[in-house]
Amino acid sequence: MKIATWNVNSLKVRQQHVIDWLETSRADVLCLQELKLPDEKFPHVELAEKGYRSWYAGQKTYNGVGILVRDGLNVDESNIVRNIPGFEDPQQRVIAATIEGVRIICAYFPNGQAPGTEKFAYKLRWLAALHDWIASEMALHPKLALLGDYNIAPEDRDVHDPKAWEGQNLVSPEERAAFVQLIGLGLLDAFRQFEQQDKIYSWWDYRMMAFRRNAGLRIDHILLSKALADVCSSCDIDKVPRKWDQPSDHAPVVAQLG
DNA sequence: ATGGCACTCACAGAGTGA
Numbered sequence: 001m002k003i004a005t006w007n008v009n010s011l012k013v014r015q016q017h018v019i020d021w022l023e024t025s026r027a028d029v030l031c032l033q034e035l036k037l038p039d040e041k042f043p044h045v046e047l048a049e050k051g052y053r054s055w056y057a058g059q060k061t062y063n064g065v066g067i068l069v070r071d072g073l074n075v076d077e078s079n080i081v082r083n084i085p086g087f088e089d090p091q092q093r094v095i096a097a098t099i100e101g102v103r104i105i106c107a108y109f110p111n112g113q114a115p116g117t118e119k120f121a122y123k124l125r126w127l128a129a130l131h132d133w134i135a136s137e138m139a140l141h142p143k144l145a146l147l148g149d150y151n152i153a154p155e156d157r158d159v160h161d162p163k164a165w166e167g168q169n170l171v172s173p174e175e176r177a178a179f180v181q182l183i184g185l186g187l188l189d190a191f192r193q194f195e196q197q198d199k200i201y202s203w204w205d206y207r208m209m210a211f212r213r214n215a216g217l218r219i220d221h222i223l224l225s226k227a228l229a230d231v232c233s234s235c236d237i238d239k240v241p242r243k244w245d246q247p248s249d250h251a252p253v254v255a256q257l258g
Numbered sequence: 259a260t261g262g263c264a265c266t267c268a269c270a271g272a273g274t275g276a
Contacts, residue, residue, distance in 0.1 A: 034265095208261090246264090
């Protein structure tokens, strides 16, 4: 099973990119973030025509997450979860589904704006709630994958200019500690299970020709439980869609299970 | 030091993102 995550920065604008990418990647499961559209505008008919069923939690203008599943894969319809149970939040950031016995959790972590702001405090509260919920999900589902836009660059090697970014949002010690807490639940960063080239990132600012300069961050991740990490044969970031016309500022991250 | 780009809503320019 090939699983992937992609922050598309508006599914309305990037609908054709998603369809084109699914056609070439043949991903079985694609987790999407930043749909930026309400559920009634989700293009489920167009995606179904291309062979993918979809489950989603959207809202107008901001946030929104979805899971696309290739026809033929078994989805447990009784076990779809939207948002973090017990964490009241109007922002649509989480959707989970069990696909072929694998618990797939798609998450759009809060940006956080800057340390010390109210949005940063919300990010830390959200991270704590996610941690506790993931712990309970792992107890129920030994085969679990947490995919999404984490808005955290875990280590300095995930940052193009660690000195310039030191202490800033996305790399601050508090955020990195929260990432380590997730790892502490028994999850593994799929990307780091394999030998990788230096300076591989998943996001580049639209400004300052950041992509051409490879001035990026690795903030989109696939974390796997031990049972899945044992069968994971590759994990890569696909930079190709970032080169297309009118691209998302994020690139897809892909893991092959089995 | 600041802004730089893109998207949404809505029709100007603010809010948000990372």
